[in-house]
């Protein structure tokens with residue numbers, strides 16, 4: 001049996017998913033007793049879909065967008081972030097993160113510009129601290145945009161773009177987020193290659209080593225359809241171990257920091 005990524009795209013009912021996600025946002029924000037949400041709007045598909053569903057859930061006046069470019073952010077992303085914010089009717093604040101990133105570079109004695117992952121990860125962590133400034137300032141939550149593919153693979157910066165209060169689209173695979181974007185009227189954003197933009201020429205699929213169509217099909221087969229790994233290897237080949245290695249290595253990113261438990265008698269309050 002050949003498995004095609006369209007099986008993943010067609011695995012969910014988009015109207016139902018939309019209702020579940022918007023109710024989740026509404027209830028979570030009401031439960032937290034806050035005024036709304038702040039979101040990093042990158043011009044990419046995850047933040048676009050998250051912002052659109054947040055507006056549907058809360059209304060445009062309770063969603064604040066932040067566009068935080070670096071030297072690696074193309075002008076096209078700025079144009080797209082502005083267009084998305086305009087269509088959704090939300091306020092968009094631009095914060096240039098480069099002076100902050102440069103201050104890190106100047107202040108860290110061991111700063112090593114060639115180590116692109118350590119250096120690149122500074123940017124999502126700077127964005128996270130700015131998002132929390134606004135969350136504190138206006139009594140809001142930081143809404144994250146991680147999708148199921150990124151969460152399972154651990155393809156995000158720990159305490160960077162992973163440092164958020166809740167993850168409304170965390171159950172949707174990337175190919176499903178792209179489909180949701182099309183249905184919400186943001187089809188052109190789905191066509192852009194996914195990228196964290198942490199260095200020049202950086203693309204998610206280039207770094208991950210396979211297209212999301214393949215990664216999502218493998219993840220779906222293993223995690224949702226519980227396909228035995230041997231069978232998955234037969235069907236998909238080497239990419240299965242690439243996926244399994246990432247899932248295992250990065251599993252810590254989804255858990256709270258562990259500590260030795262000296263108090264076995266617990267009480268819930």
Ligand SMILES: Nc1ncnc2c1ncn2[C@@H]1O[C@H](COP(=O)(O)OP(=O)(O)OC[C@H]2O[C@@H]([n+]3cccc(C(=O)O)c3)[C@H](O)[C@@H]2O)[C@@H](O)[C@H]1O
Nearest residue numbers: 117121124150154155156157158161195196198204207252
């Ligand atoms: N077993 C363990 N238990 C607890 N903590 C553990 C650990 N192993 C490592 N760690 C900690 O985790 C750190 C490594 O994790 P981390 O700092 O995240 O670093 P890392 O996973 O190496 O880098 C982040 C990756 O996410 C990608 N990214 C970033 C931002 C956005 C997006 C996107 O899709 O847009 C993608 C980025 O391109 C890069 O490939 C280690 O330095 C260590 O501190």
Ligand SMILES: Nc1ncnc2c1ncn2[C@@H]1O[C@H](COP(=O)(O)OP(=O)(O)OP(=O)(O)O)[C@@H](O)[C@H]1O
Nearest residue numbers: 040041042044045046047067068145161194195196
């Ligand atoms: N320039 C930016 N301005 C504001 N927020 C950003 C910026 N770059 C990244 N972010 C935040 O970090 C999140 C993670 O980045 P990621 O690239 O995974 O998502 P995306 O750009 O929304 O989607 P994709 O790249 O898959 O199309 C974004 O969704 C956004 O919330």
Ligand SMILES: [Mg+2]
Nearest residue numbers: 042044195196
């Ligand atoms: Mg992106």
